[in-house]
Amino acid sequence: MWSTDSQFLRSQPSTHPLAASPSISNSIYSPDHGGVGNLRAWFSYEELAEATDGFSGSNLLGEGGFKCVYKGLLADGREVAVKQLKIGGSQGEHEFRAEVEIISRVHHRHLVSFVGYCISEHQRLHVYQYVLNNTLHYHLHCEGRPVMDWATRIKVSAGAARGLTYLHEDCHPRIIHRDIKSSNILLDDNFDAQVADFGLEKLAMDSNTHVTTRVMGTFG
Known part of the structure; x- marks a missing residue:
């Protein structure tokens, strides 16, 4: 991955x-x-x-x-x-x-x-x-897509990082995604990133303990 x-x-x-x-x-x-x-x-x-x-x-x-x-x-x-x-x-x-x-x-x-x-x-x-502009994976890897410029790449990565920071640090209880990949980052028409598939992968009770509810991540 x-x-x-x-x-x-x-x-x-x-x-x-x-x-x-x-x-x-x-x-x-x-x-x-x-x-x-x-x-x-x-x-x-x-x-x-x-x-x-x-x-x-x-x-x-x-x-x-x-x-x-x-x-x-x-x-x-x-x-x-x-x-x-x-x-x-x-x-x-x-x-x-x-x-x-x-x-x-x-x-x-x-x-x-x-x-x-x-x-x-x-x-x-x-x-x-529904997020209109498909996934980051689609824009990066699908044949025939134009090469994503650096400004857009930085915008997408910064947006995804903000979403993950909210899940990992500011959400109560905190949720640790554990399956971050380009197909789980959706893009709107302005190429603003929206992180998807952040279900109950892990709830962080505090900095030292956690509650796990099911297998995290994807194989491969």
């Missing part, structure tokens, strides 16, 4: 499924500082299926070991990215609930905005704001 990406610098509802469940840990997930009371919108599975044309392959943005991401259009006209966790993946319901509680209160201009979520039988989905 690093050997490739190092080239970058060189060349609304009041009731929802989570509201009825207790906080995973009162010391971490305090409702007074976000908690389930301040979560983003809960979507039904049918709403998200309609938004993505039945999770059509033509709307597929990307696929990983345990997830697929689809472009969607909500009924109110918003474009979104819908992350569907694959049934039988490594993340259980407890982890999904914990992840939603945390990322629902993460706000930074250089982090992809969380819009909402869905819990429906065995289906688990996250909904994020």
